[in-house]
Amino acid sequence: MxxxxxxxxxxxxxxxxxxxxxxxxxxxxxxxxxxxxxxxxxxxxxxxxxxxxxxxxxxxxxxxxxxxxxxxxxxxxxxxxxxxxxxxxxxxxxxxxxxxxxxxxxxxxxxxxxxxxxxxxGSPYATAYHGLFQCAEAQAGQSVLVHGASGGVGIAAVQWAKSHGLSILATAGTPQGRELVLGMGAEKVFNHYEEGYVEQILDYTKNQGVEIILEMLANKNLEKDLSLVADRGKIVVIGSRGRIEIDPRNILRKEARLIGVNLFLATPTQRKSIFSAIEAGLMNNTLRxxxxxxxxxxxxxxxxxxxxxxxxxxxxxxxx
Missing domain, CATH: 3.90.180.10 (Medium-chain alcohol dehydrogenases, catalytic domain)
Known part of the structure; x- marks a missing residue:
């Protein structure tokens, strides 16, 4: 028993x-x-x-x-x-x-x-890798915005992005969380509870937006993401706790891609790649x-x- x-x-x-x-x-x-x-x-x-x-x-x-x-x-x-x-x-x-x-x-x-x-x-690091590299096909030098970066998947995403040479912006809701994410290598961390944070991100990117957005709470942020994503950028939905109404014209206007992430649908070949990368990252201390x-x-x-x-x-x- x-x-x-x-x-x-x-x-x-x-x-x-x-x-x-x-x-x-x-x-x-x-x-x-x-x-x-x-x-x-x-x-x-x-x-x-x-x-x-x-x-x-x-x-x-x-x-x-x-x-x-x-x-x-x-x-x-x-x-x-x-x-x-x-x-x-x-x-x-x-x-x-x-x-x-x-x-x-x-x-x-x-x-x-x-x-x-x-x-x-397991799930946080596998989900972040699957979303960032297998779904969004992120490459070194691209910009990524990680929403909710102080949570389990967010931390994993920042560490993956840092180890693969991406330029990282992030959001977190507490001073402790923002300090944590900065310490892991984010270039700039914004307070997503602060009024006007979307405009702050756009100002920081000189109104160019971000090439890849990892979204942990789509029911709150998806419409904002459509303002923040760069032309031909990708919004990767990792989490959502409800419904949201968006204007599809904002997707076509930017030729943006909206991508859902479900680790349960990863193929055996994808899983093998994911966990090989995780094991390597644990051994070289880029993942913690x-x-x-x-x-x-x-x-x-x-x-x-x-x-x-x-x-x-x-x-x-x-x-x-």
Whole structure:
């Protein structure tokens, strides 16, 4: 048996129940991992609420990112012996003491990183890479605006952009967040709560706009992005929490491209490229997850409340 967070009905954070359930058994070509830390992502809250576009069969254990120690390797697994420190991504069930993952979704955790940092890698860094380089096809020397740059995906995007030679502008809502993002290599960070910040960005770019915009909250910012994007630029929608009305003429006027990002649709070839790049970035220290808070697993409902509040400065982690 093991302790886990279980969702038995869709709803708010209160539906996250801490209870004892059966410990999973290792399968062929899979790894049983003793989870030490689980990453909390906005998508976890959408899946919990049943509002992600598909509904997970009930009951289920949420969470798609985590880190821990290999407890047992299944038949056919050769890369990860018992005792190996690992992180994993893309397998539902990380809000638990144990999880079974296909070997292809498990990666070695460098000794220089904590389990909490390992749990902060998967979806944020994979999503940022997929959006920036596979969807937007960003190149060295281009300009990028990262909205919400002090959150998990935002931090990852800034680090990726810095390591690939892009010119980085960013927004963040708190002084702490702006200082954090500047320290990671952003050229200029704007306060997205300050009236007139759109005009400030346009002034900074001499009214040329930005070639690539990474948008974490499209329901708030998409119309503004159409003012900020350069001619023939790209707006990459990574997150949204509702609807927004826009004028499509602003898209055609600039010949702009509006691109949605869904890591679940990444092809096997794309995933291989993503995680090869992540492993290389962790080894050369260009990628370093930032932890905002470590919360006991049994308080997962608190973590889900926190992640949807403004003022992020790093990643929220559940620890077992």
């Amino acid at each position: 093991m302790k886990a967070i279980v969702v038995s009905r869709f709803g708010g954070p209160e539906v996250l129940e801490y209870k004892e359930i059966a410990k999973p058994e290792v399968q062929k070509d899979s790894v049983l991992i003793a989870v030490k830390a689980a990453g909390v992502n906005p998508v976890d809250t959408y899946i919990r609420a049943g509002s992600f576009g598909y509904q997970k069969s009930l009951p289920f254990v949420p969470g798609i990112d985590g880190a821990g120690i290999v407890e047992e390797a299944g038949e056919g697994v050769s890369k990860f012996p018992k005792g190996q420190r690992v992180f994993f991504q893309g397998v539902m069930g990380s809000y638990a003491e144990y999880v079974v993952c296909p070997e292809s979704h498990v990666f070695a955790l460098p000794p220089s990183l904590s389990f909490s940092q390992g749990a902060a890698i 997850p930032v932890i905002r808070a470590e919360i006991p697993l049994e308080k997962a409902s608190l973590a889900h409340e926190m992640i949807l509040k403004p003022g992020a400065a790093g990643k929220i982690i559940l620890v077992t």
